[in-house]
Amino acid sequence: MHEYSIVMSLMEQCESLAQQHQAQGIEQVELKIGILSGVEPALLAQAFETFKLETICHNAKLVMNIQPLVLQCRDCDQQSQVDERTIICPICTSNNTLVIDGEDMMLMQLVLDT
Numbered sequence: 001m002h003e004y005s006i007v008m009s010l011m012e013q014c015e016s017l018a019q020q021h022q023a024q025g026i027e028q029v030e031l032k033i034g035i036l037s038g039v040e041p042a043l044l045a046q047a048f049e050t051f052k053l054e055t056i057c058h059n060a061k062l063v064m065n066i067q068p069l070v071l072q073c074r075d076c077d078q079q080s081q082v083d084e085r086t087i088i089c090p091i092c093t094s095n096n097t098l099v100i101d102g103e104d105m106m107l108m109q110l111v112l113d114t
């Protein structure tokens with residue numbers, strides 16, 4: 001499953017960051033999940049709870065911030081936040097847009113237990 005490999009690389013990232021900061025553990029893992037990232041938050045949470053037991057994240061709480069899509073329109077020059085998966089500018093209905101945010105998943109913050 002896609003989410004399992006994401007969580008595994010996330011855990012590796014957490015472990016190396018914890019090592020760098022000589023932390024005893026990790027209290028909280030905060031993620032940003034773009035709605036176009038293809039990541040299913042419920043599946044990700046489930047994978048996190050399963051995998052964390054074996055890792056430094058075993059006491060960590062997972063916080064997921066869902067990032068809506070942000071479009072920059074090249075025609076009317078407006079930036080809009082949209083909740084659906086679309087590339088149509090909601091202001092002028094142009095499809096000449098650029099996706100600014102909402103496409104990626106990233107680690108925003110780790111709360112370390114030192």
Ligand SMILES: [Zn+2]
Nearest residue numbers: 073076089092
């Ligand atoms: Zn527009």
